[in-house]
Amino acid sequence: MDGPTKIFLDEKDMPRQWYNIQADMPTPMKPPLNPGTGQPISPDDLAPVFPMNLIEQEVSQERWIDIPEPVLEKLLLWRPSPLYRAKAFEEALGTPAKIYYKNEGVSPPGSHKPNTAVAQAYYNKAFGIERLTTETGAGQWGSALAFACKLFGLKLKVYMVRISFDQKPFRKFMMETWGAECVPSPSPNTNAGRSILEKLPDTPGSLGIAISEAIEDAVTSKNCRYSLGSVLNHVLLHQTIIGLEAQKQLALIDTYPDVVVGCAGGGSNFAGLSFPYIRDKIHGKEVHVVAAEPAACPTMTKAPFVYDFGDTAMTTPLLPMHSLGHDFVPPPLHAGGLRYHGMAPLVSQLIIDGLIEPRSYHQLECYKYAVLWAGTEGFIPAPETSHAIAAAAEEALRAKEEGKEKVILLNWSGHGLMDLTGYDAYLSGKLSDYALPEEEIARAEAALEGLPKP
Numbered sequence: 001m002d003g004p005t006k007i008f009l010d011e012k013d014m015p016r017q018w019y020n021i022q023a024d025m026p027t028p029m030k031p032p033l034n035p036g037t038g039q040p041i042s043p044d045d046l047a048p049v050f051p052m053n054l055i056e057q058e059v060s061q062e063r064w065i066d067i068p069e070p071v072l073e074k075l076l077l078w079r080p081s082p083l084y085r086a087k088a089f090e091e092a093l094g095t096p097a098k099i100y101y102k103n104e105g106v107s108p109p110g111s112h113k114p115n116t117a118v119a120q121a122y123y124n125k126a127f128g129i130e131r132l133t134t135e136t137g138a139g140q141w142g143s144a145l146a147f148a149c150k151l152f153g154l155k156l157k158v159y160m161v162r163i164s165f166d167q168k169p170f171r172k173f174m175m176e177t178w179g180a181e182c183v184p185s186p187s188p189n190t191n192a193g194r195s196i197l198e199k200l201p202d203t204p205g206s207l208g209i210a211i212s213e214a215i216e217d218a219v220t221s222k223n224c225r226y227s228l229g230s231v232l233n234h235v236l237l238h239q240t241i242i243g244l245e246a247q248k249q250l251a252l253i254d255t256y257p258d259v260v261v262g263c264a265g266g267g268s269n270f271a272g273l274s275f276p277y278i279r280d281k282i283h284g285k286e287v288h289v290v291a292a293e294p295a296a297c298p299t300m301t302k303a304p305f306v307y308d309f310g311d312t313a314m315t316t317p318l319l320p321m322h323s324l325g326h327d328f329v330p331p332p333l334h335a336g337g338l339r340y341h342g343m344a345p346l347v348s349q350l351i352i353d354g355l356i357e358p359r360s361y362h363q364l365e366c367y368k369y370a371v372l373w374a375g376t377e378g379f380i381p382a383p384e385t386s387h388a389i390a391a392a393a394e395e396a397l398r399a400k401e402e403g404k405e406k407v408i409l410l411n412w413s414g415h416g417l418m419d420l421t422g423y424d425a426y427l428s429g430k431l432s433d434y435a436l437p438e439e440e441i442a443r444a445e446a447a448l449e450g451l452p453k454p
């Protein structure tokens with residue numbers, strides 16, 4: 001066997017700073033707008049929602065930002081995460097390509113999400129906040145924040161998208177084990193939830209609705225703030241430790257990837273792995289960067305680049321992003337974390353600038369590769385992660401056709417041990433492919449009319 005199967009990084013070599021791509025972007029990100037005035041928002045506009053120390057990070061243009069000591073201490077519970085070579089998966093595909101993957105499934109809640117959860121819990125605690133609210137799709141984010149809040153002594157209420165709440169009861173039990181409260185969204189606890197339930201009593205829910213509920217709860221409660229698990233600049237920043245570690249690990253074996261791949265829901269794990277490589281690309285290095293999403297929720301590949309709200313009740317600032325419309329209720333996919341209507345503004349801008357290639361995949365193909373992965377590499381991937389695996393497999397099969405020894409690096413964003421109902425549906429033949437119809441895209445475009453254009 002050529003080369004190691006696992007590459008570990010010593011604890012003392014774990015990165016001590018996050019990388020902020022805003023310092024290197026060829027086109028700066030357009031500013032978020034106040035929907036009332038149409039003017040760029042000020043940090044004060046965000047103060048009821050986020051603590052000021054995180055708002056400062058959100059707007060920072062500094063290239064490197066120090067990771068506070070208490071955050072490093074918590075990250076060391078599972079980081080540096082191992083870099084694996086997927087030798088058996090390569091063999092099953094019969095490819096000459098080498099596939100490396102960053103295993104973010106080794107964190108206590110099972111995904112990359114705690115990389116930002118521990119940072120956000122720390123900054124809120126340092127700012128004197130006592131309670132947080134949030135939304136969760138698949139439950140990975142809710143359980144990551146529950147874990148982080150427990151470590152830093154904060155209370156937490158999680159609004160969980162109803163379809164996932166029903167499909168994934170074990171995620172709720174995890175959140176409760178870490179001391180958080182978890183309710184299905186839409187819920188009767190907020191004005192936003194009640195008004196949706198009146199109109200659509202059987203709705204499967206959406207991240208947009210759950211975000212509205214969590215923000216409303218935060219801004220109407222004392223000493224409480226809201227925490228978001230993806231999309232925003234500071235969240236993507238906290239995830240860059242993944243790519244920075246990967247660069248050090250691959251350097252240990254004198255390797256640099258030809259292709260870097262991640263799945264993208266709101267864009268955070270993808271950005272976490274890819275932004276340090278996109279920095280290299282901006283400075284002339286040849287590396288192809290691919291973001292994978294579901295054909296059922298094709299934000300990056302089909303939706304327009306617009307100013308839109310981050311939530312359904314239109315309470316957030318307007319963000320410059322690829323969006324299917326803030327009132328979009330995506331089909332009930334098993335990859336719950338990829339059902340968001342928008343895409344991180346930083347990722348959206350880098351797509352516009354041609355630095356990222358977005359691709360969409362059907363769920364049957366994703367499950368096919370997820371099952372092949374489980375049978376070769378052993379680890380069962382989260383349904384979200386299976387989209388990155390499908391993209392890596394596509395690259396590896398292309399390398400086979402071309403007879404090239406490409407190096408592919410993928411972000412293995414989480415394990416699927418709490419998502420087995422999706423595997424059951426796939427294995428018993430109950431799943432089918434679904435691509436969002438063109439009429440839905442046209443509907444989304446119409447819903448966005450009247451909002452400012454980036």
Ligand SMILES: Cc1ncc(COP(=O)(O)O)c(C=O)c1O
Pocket residue numbers: 111112137138139140141229230231263264265266267268269270336337338382384385413414415
């Ligand atoms: C395992 C896993 N991967 C990927 C995602 C997508 O989120 P993001 O695009 O922010 O990484 C999620 C979201 O819940 C997830 O749980």
